[in-house]
Amino acid sequence: xxxxxxxxxxxxxxxxxxxxxxxxxxxxxxxxxxxxxxxxxxxxxxxxxxxxxxxxxxxxxxxxxxxxxxxxxxxxxxxxxxxxxxxxxxxxxxxxxxxxxxxxxxxxxxxxxxxxxxxxxxxxxxxxxxxxxxxxxxxxxxxxxxxxxxxxxxxxxxxxxxxxxxxxxxxxxxxxxxxxxxxxxxxxxxxxxxxxxxxxxxxxxxxxxxxxxxxxxxxxxxxxxxxxxxxxxxxxxxxxxxxxxxxxxxxxxxxxxx
Amino acid sequence: xxxxxxxxxxxxxxxxxxxxxxxxxxxxxxxxxxxxxxxxxxxxxxxxxxxxxxxxxxxxxxxxxxxxxxxxxxxxxxxxxxxxxxxxxxxxxxxxxxxxxxxxxxxxxxxxxxxxxxxxxxxxxxxxxxxxxxxxxxxxxxxxxxxxxxxxxxxxxxxxxxxxxxxxxxxxxxxxxxxxxxxxxxxxxxxxxxxxxxxxxxxxxxxxxxxxxxxxxxxxxxxxxxxxxxxxxxxxxxxxxxxxxxxxxxxxxxxxxxxxxxxxxxxxxxxxxxxxxxxxxxxxxxxxxxxxxxxxxxxxxxxxxxxxxxxxxxxxxxxxxxxxxxxxxxxxxxxxxxxxxxxxxxxxxxxxxxxxxxxxxxxxxxxxxxxxxxxxxxxxxxxxxxxxxxxxxxxxx
Numbered sequence: 092x093x094x095x096x097x098x099x100x101x102x103x104x105x106x107x108x109x110x111x112x113x114x115x116x117x118x119x120x121x122x123x124x125x126x127x128x129x130x131x132x133x134x135x136x137x138x139x140x141x142x143x144x145x146x147x148x149x150x151x152x153x154x155x156x157x158x159x160x161x162x163x164x165x166x167x168x169x170x171x172x173x174x175x176x177x178x179x180x181x182x183x184x185x186x187x188x189x190x191x192x193x194x195x196x197x198x199x200x201x202x203x204x205x206x207x208x209x210x211x212x213x214x215x216x217x218x219x220x221x222x223x224x225x226x227x228x229x230x231x232x233x234x235x236x237x238x239x240x241x242x243x244x245x246x247x248x249x250x251x252x253x254x255x256x257x258x259x260x261x262x263x264x265x266x267x268x269x270x271x272x273x274x275x276x277x278x279x280x281x282x283x284x285x286x287x288x289x290x291x292x293x294x295x296x297x298x299x300x301x302x303x304x305x306x307x308x309x310x311x312x313x314x315x316x317x318x319x320x321x322x323x324x325x326x327x328x329x330x331x332x333x334x335x336x337x338x339x340x341x342x343x344x345x346x347x348x349x
Numbered sequence: 350x351x352x353x354x355x356x357x358x359x360x361x362x363x364x365x366x367x368x369x370x371x372x373x374x375x376x377x378x379x380x381x382x383x384x385x386x387x388x389x390x391x392x393x394x395x396x397x398x399x400x401x402x403x404x405x406x407x408x409x410x411x412x413x414x415x416x417x418x419x420x421x422x423x424x425x426x427x428x429x430x431x432x433x434x435x436x437x438x439x440x441x442x443x444x445x446x447x448x449x450x451x452x453x454x455x456x457x458x459x460x461x462x463x464x465x466x467x468x469x470x471x472x473x474x475x476x477x478x479x480x481x482x483x484x485x486x487x488x489x490x491x492x493x494x495x496x497x498x499x500x501x502x503x504x505x506x507x508x509x510x511x512x513x514x515x516x517x518x519x520x521x522x523x524x525x526x527x528x529x530x531x532x533x534x535x536x537x538x539x540x541x542x543x544x545x546x547x548x549x550x551x552x553x554x555x556x557x558x559x560x561x562x563x564x565x566x567x568x569x570x571x572x573x574x575x576x577x578x579x580x581x582x583x584x585x586x587x588x589x590x591x592x593x594x595x596x597x598x599x600x601x602x603x604x605x606x607x608x609x610x611x612x613x614x615x616x617x618x619x620x621x622x623x624x625x626x627x628x629x630x631x632x633x634x635x636x637x638x639x640x641x642x643x644x645x646x647x648x649x650x651x652x653x654x655x656x657x658x659x660x661x662x663x664x665x666x667x668x669x670x671x672x673x674x675x676x677x678x679x680x681x682x683x684x685x686x687x688x689x690x691x692x693x694x695x696x697x698x699x700x701x702x703x704x705x706x707x708x709x710x711x712x713x714x715x716x717x718x719x720x721x722x723x724x725x726x727x728x729x730x731x732x733x734x735x736x737x738x739x740x741x742x743x744x745x746x
Contacts, residue, residue: 141643188628193642215365240369265529
């Protein structure tokens, strides 16, 4: 069983996103370690990009902080390599098409696999453009994660049907960021996904509170949290690890009670 | 004619956008394919172009400039005389009419210099649509008059405070806004960029420039021009100026990029000269970027050319050698701005001045029976204060 499949095998997975290098390399490494130790089931490592068009202000600012601290794609690989020495948790990159394309997709995925990553999410690479990265990713054993949005409708079947790793279900219209309420009819979307594939599906965008995580984990196989965690990094700086750990535990507990 | 497969110009183009927008972009594609062949739509747009925008625009023989430079005969395609003062109205009337047909009640747009924002606000006012414009905060300061103009037309202007606070960031913000509200909203993209079908839609609506100029020059000179010159940011007036001549292999097509302080100075926006292959803003094309694919902050005195990428069809025309792209510095553009004002009594937009500067370079070396068509994409009233400041006169709007 792959590391990604394993994360969903006998539990609802809590998926934690942080931008690598935010606010600096060392703190970022400690943040990831804290999140893993506190029980996250899969981590998303954001490779910062200058123009993250799918992100709300919280993650945009994290990308700026990381880039200003001197973070590069090569240093993100280094960070993942250090984490991989310590843990078997599945690690998935999250970045945009250009950092991968400009690096050279084949070299990128070769290095991604070499440092111990399992998958990648590229929000500006929809189903129609998957061919750009699919083969190089697969050649190196990296799962190219597909996304499903509230507007996907009849596209769900074909996207889910050829998905790898897990499906990233976007909970709401718009960009990433904390939302007080999620109004999309996610149970209908999940029903269509279940009809098309056995691959696990996790819901992300807008989830920040334990009660939301609990509600979403009743619908899906996992819950993805990004902005709420990045906000903790922004607020607590070098003291973020303890705060992040406490937050992850509270989310995990709420999901366990689902 | 250059499309090798759907949405691609050679290897350039594509649809690199979030899944949330994909259904909508397919609907737009379907609607456009339908309406572009619908005689009623074509007639309506033609009527708007003639009776509202003032088309056809003049092809003016710049006799004094021709004599002064002493070489090729210079004709100016006067897009500056269009309603709202630039070529942007050509595309906007088409897209806003399309939005209306699609049942949309709201349009959003990015703007750099403010020309596309003003044109969009104008068309939205005319066709009763709600309108919101995203403009980099720095540009709202450089082009304060256009901000008020848009507001006067009933649009809401959002100063974009993220990133480098210029055109690129305005596009980011407009795309983010579109993902949050797709049902009732069309993103009216201002240039031949972004995901398919935008580069094709905008090109088709702007092609009216070369359709007219080709007929006008044949009428005036009895032959095709030797060169067609236009400025390039994203590239909408340039592709419009080139399109009907692409098949005429004897006609040189020259796009003028903003070189800011010079192509060797980091403060420039010359994408063909300095860019490399990338994927950004929905398209595969050339972009100014660093070794890790981070989009570079670019600079030009012209807010309308201050963009780190170029439309995919231009990247393609450059790659096959059909069009040539040359860098023009701020200083050269400002001199051309002043030159055309004094010589012909025409104040060109600082964007268009980049094209005028190239004409000033090449015309003297061409024979007297050679002909150049240069597009004056917009009028320069909006730039007067900025040029005064460039020359050390503390003038504010």
